[in-house]
Amino acid sequence: MNLMKKYVLASILMFILILSGCGGDPVQDDLLNYVNEQMPKLADDETEIVGKYADVTGMNYTDDYTLYDALKLEIIPEYNAFISDLEAVEIETDELRKIHEDYIEAANIQASAFLQIVTAIENQDSAIINEANEKLNTARKMMRDYKSDVEKLAKEHDVKLEKK
Template sequence: MKINIFLIGFVLLLVLSGCSDPVQDDLLNYINEEMKPLAVLEEEAIAEYDSVTGNNYVDDMTTYIHIEEFVVPMYRDFIEQLEAVNPETSEVQELHESYIEAVNIQNNAMLKLLAAIEQQDYDMVADANEMLAEGRAGIRSFKSELERLAEEHNVEITD
């Protein structure tokens, strides 16, 4: 009895395609297509924020104007685009929601910092800094969970 090589190949292809991992496919799309361009926007907004805070702080007015006119609009644009991302699987959706939550905390912290500068309220500055730390912790948690999920579904993440 002869077995048709084409038929074996076709059956093997069906078996292999039946073994696809929807989370893996969603992660690949999420990381490579959806998030890659957004990472650039976030980095630019954070770099603008860093340019007038910490060691780069000059005075309240310079910080206030720069955050209000550059950082907040950039970060708002980033958040709007981030919220438009709609992963297909519940695993990636849940992960994505945790990221949105963390960046919204950071955004609210920046807005609180503006209010603190307006009111010259140092307690509000401390609150804003705590919120920024909470947002950064949320982003680190997101990245850690992303790495765990990627490893679990055989997706390699490169910088």
């Protein structure tokens, strides 16, 4: 799914924070810890899981059974574990915590869409697929907003973001 691949590439989780000044700012310290220590493995995990979804959708779609099997056996269980890990991230400052909570909400919407796709396949109901696709679109927008919010917070606290 081309849009899903674009979402993954655009994800803030592909960024590394580089300190542009000296300490003393708790938000700055929290941002550095968040992106450099806590989020890199989660970024890799999410990229891998979403890649599995892209491998069975869009141009790569072969049949409902393959998509259903991938969702039930791999994608949904792995994405649920990813969300648990995401929820376990420790954040010290309210400013970053709010942004991270928005990311968790987006991930939960995406997980819900995956479950809806399973239900749609089980019931052979294209209306449910349409609802799931709307949820995926909503989650992607929220991920873009998350990225923008992290970038804005970084700028406000003299932290420079650089891509890997």
